[in-house]
Amino acid sequence: MTIVLPIQSLPRLQESAAARVERELRAGIIDLTIRPGERLSESEIAERFQVSRQPVREAFIALMRQGLLDVQPQRGTVVVKLSVRRMLDARFIREAIEVAIVRRACERFDAHYRDRAASLIAAQETAARAGDHAGFQRLDSLFHIALAEGADCMEAWTAVEMQKAHMDRVCALTLHSPGSMDPLVAQHQAILNAIEDGDAERAVSAMSHHLSEILRGVAGLDLTFAELFE
Amino acid sequence: MTIVLPIQSLPRLQESAAARVERELRAGIIDLTIRPGERLSESEIAERFQVSRQPVREAFIALMRQGLLDVQPQRGTVVVKLSVRRMLDARFIREAIEVAIVRRACERFDAHYRDRAASLIAAQETAARAGDHAGFQRLDSLFHIALAEGADCMEAWTAVEMQKAHMDRVCALTLHSPGSMDPLVAQHQAILNAIEDGDAERAVSAMSHHLSEILRGVAGLDLTFAELFE
DNA sequence: GCTCTTGAACTTCCATACAAGTGCATACTA
């Protein structure tokens, strides 16, 4: 007797070419490997990824909707420049949603994700001491996701993710000094503590403060890196 | 001497085929002309709109990102069914953002848009008396947009729009009784009054209450129209 | 009657060719 796995029910074993191009381009745009203002072209990217123009085009359109590319018909496609205004707008929207998330988390928060959030904070301390910024950033994201999951707000998180990209892109410019991560860990702990206490107002103000502090050190970057800003 | 207008600086005179297909399909999906659970296919829609499959495909992908279509590779595309959960998630996100908008509006609100919001409320009263539900819905949307514009939060509104679709889709099921629009007008007025007074807490609770009342009458629809819900 | 195979008819995904528009350099004209 052979056991037949329901393969067809899985999403798909291999992501599509369009999805791969979009994922890699997105990562490059956010970490500024692909520079703001840079001109892209469907055919050039297609050649680089060894695919046809069509999946590249679909990736371009998707990234345009996310506000990362500017597709100008018959003219060309450019990576949108950084923008203080756009960053502040992103922060405004993100704060609105994440504040609502922690407020709900104070009412009901899955115990499993409370433990997960706590262990993520511990991992962040380790990463901070090791000076592992890339790892820290990944753990930071996972912490916020854990809050959303614990509060049963994953749909809200997908809305946050789009905005987060515009904050991350500007933050990628900052030089990470050795002790820059420690305050963020403490802020995460403060948020989790407030949630565990069920203190909504404290949780909200802790999250609000945290999202402000993330952007500490970006002031003046639009002058230092003027060519990257619009 | 001939005057040459800078035509090339305009966005584009005629929207692309893909944009047109997306716009029309989206409208149909939201007003339930295209029924939840209905099966679509690129070639069928392409024939209906007299375009090739490619722009239809792009429209499908865009609508999938908005959570309105479910594109299953090599299997088919279906209009996602209505979902109470999804509607509540949309309301949660929308409330989070719109509450933040009115809160900001209490701090700074462009006078021009205050007048515009007031005139929109007046127009809503007229539409309500005439029993013009389609017109009322359009005016309702314009009112919320005016708030966002007045508070200088248009980026936030684009985030709201995506969620709004999931609420509108369920609301399209409700039978509009003659007096159902009057309370909504009053709620709009309450929101605007609070903003004019600069009373943030009152504005927030007015908006919150308004967004709750919009969904009045949808309770039990998932049982009455079980085949449209997942 | 039941199980398995097989093939036809669909689907979405990708590659390729062509259409249409933009910008720029070059050459031509007054």
Place this chain on the structure above:
DNA sequence: TAGTATGCACTTGTATGGAAGTTCAAGAGC
């Protein structure tokens, strides 16, 4: 020289054919 055509090289947008995968029903084999 200044101004104006004009053609070329590029861009994105659309059409179409085929590749890869899924579903389903008909039919062979037991």
